[in-house]
Amino acid sequence: MEPLTQENLDAMRGVDVRTVDPATLRDIRDVKINTELPREERILDFIRQIGNPYCYRHGKYVVKVSYADTDVTLEQRLVNYMRAKCG
Secondary structure, eight states: OOOOOHHHHHHHHTOOTTTSOGGGSOBGGGOOOOTTSOHHHHHHHHHHHHSOTTEEEETTEEEEOOOOSSSOOHHHHHHHHHHHHHO
8 A cells, every 4th residue: 555645645635536447446345444443543543444535435436525624524523414304
């Protein structure tokens, strides 16, 4: 794996989901998260396993995601969303 630099992260973020070769992407179903590791180590381990955290496969589907620089978790966002829709 290449060193994790801002330039490398920008390149990973810039992958075009419409033109990327799916065969070059790793399948997220193969990633195993060790919840015993501290947060920073879990993040680095996830990136090591997935290769590109912005663009990967789930089976035959190519997935493109973006991340916000926040301490709010996805779980918290989903709970807030459900409360807003169902409340």
